[in-house]
Structure formats: C-alpha cells, structure tokens
Amino acid sequence: MFYALEGKIVVKKNGFVVLNIAGIHFSITVSVLTYLGIELNQKIKLFVELVVSENGFRLYGFLSEEEKYLFNELRKISKIGTRTAISILSKFSPQELKYVIANKKTEQLLNVPGVGKKTASTIILEMSDKVLASDEKLIEVLDVLTNNLGFSKEQAFPILDKIYHQKPDLDMANLLKETLKNLKQ
Structure with missing residues (x-):
C-alpha cells in the first residue's frame, strides 16, 4: 500500500517518530539505528511498511530500502x-x-x-x-577475495558490502579493484 513517505519530523520519542506530510501526522515505529539517524524538524523520506494485526494498523519506517x-x-x-x-x-x-x-x-x-x-x-x-544470493556479482567478488586472494570473510565482506551499496553500478572488475584498495588501507 505505502512504499515511502516524505515529510518533516515533528516528534521524536522512544521507538517512534511523527512525520508531518501536508498537515497529516503519521506515527511511525522505527529501529534504534533509524531513530539515531533522524533529526527533529528534518525533512526526510522514510521507506515504510504498513503492518495489520489484531491490535490495529502500524507503520514501520526505515532510512533505507x-x-x-x-x-x-x-x-x-x-x-x-x-x-x-x-x-x-x-x-x-x-x-x-x-x-x-x-x-x-x-x-x-x-x-x-x-x-x-x-x-x-x-x-x-x-x-x-x-x-x-541477492546479487551474483557480490558473491563472485567475495569468492575471489576469499578463495583466490586469501582474505577472510570477516575482513572482506563488510568492506565489499559497503562499496557495493555505495556504488551498485560498478562492474565486477571495478568492484574487486575498489574493495582491494580499501582492504589494503
């Protein structure tokens, strides 16, 4: 039903925020990490999920898809x-x-x-x-880093994943090159 909502944060309380969209105030439950990334009076876009339960309707909001x-x-x-x-x-x-x-x-x-x-x-x-399995390119680069170049998954995965999400259009060779550059720092 809803994909994302964009508006101004008018209230920040423990575990939820209130988003004002053209005078309509939505109460949205958020994770602690999302909560910490939001400022009061900030204009923001939250990716939302409407959950229907026996207790009623509740919106959950996230900073990222x-x-x-x-x-x-x-x-x-x-x-x-x-x-x-x-x-x-x-x-x-x-x-x-x-x-x-x-x-x-x-x-x-x-x-x-x-x-x-x-x-x-x-x-x-x-x-x-x-x-x-969300992306074959990610799996293949991780495989090269761990099996061919000797990095551990613990070393390689966080850096690879971060670069992959910052620059999703990189081809496999450039993703590998960028990850290696960051691993050697």
Whole structure:
C-alpha cells in the first residue's frame, strides 16, 4: 500500500517518530539505528511498511530500502514478529546483519532481546541464501577475495558490502579493484 513517505519530523520519542506530510501526522515505529539517524524538524523520506494485526494498523519506517527488505524477510520467519524484527535491526545495521548471517555468527544474535539459540539458528538458516544470493556479482567478488586472494570473510565482506551499496553500478572488475584498495588501507 505505502512504499515511502516524505515529510518533516515533528516528534521524536522512544521507538517512534511523527512525520508531518501536508498537515497529516503519521506515527511511525522505527529501529534504534533509524531513530539515531533522524533529526527533529528534518525533512526526510522514510521507506515504510504498513503492518495489520489484531491490535490495529502500524507503520514501520526505515532510512533505507535494504533495512525495510530485511525487516520483511525477518518477519517471514516463524516466531519472529515485528517487535523482534525491529529489535534485531536496532542491534545491527543492514550490513552488520548480513555479515552476521553470512558468517553464521549465531552468538551475536543471542544479544538481541527475544532471540534464543533456536531462533538465532533459524534466522541464519532461512536468511543466508537471501543475504548472499541477492546479487551474483557480490558473491563472485567475495569468492575471489576469499578463495583466490586469501582474505577472510570477516575482513572482506563488510568492506565489499559497503562499496557495493555505495556504488551498485560498478562492474565486477571495478568492484574487486575498489574493495582491494580499501582492504589494503
């Protein structure tokens, strides 16, 4: 129904913001990381998801499409609702969460309230394909960095992922070159 809303932040309170769009005020639940990236009286575009439950309608807002995508993918996992999905995205940026999932760092997910061992394992199992399979170019460059050039996934993935999302139009060779340049710094 809604894809994104653009307006001015008029209220910032614990866990939500109020977005004024032409005199209509929308209450939008946000993750801690999104909350910290928003300033009062700032004109902003939030990617939103309308969630309908037995408690009513609620809007969830995100600074990036990627965070919104991860929120929706987390909600597809059994026993993960909106509250747990927001808690996970409050603890990890999209890049950090993808790194945790790609490297099967179950113990890091245990630091999120409401996530136990079984849920953490399920998150990693169900989302690992979605995280890395989102782009073949990313997978291939990561493979070259780890298997051919000897970098560990822990070293390479965060830098590669950041560059990939800053410059998505780079071809494979230039993505590899840019990542190598940043890895050697």
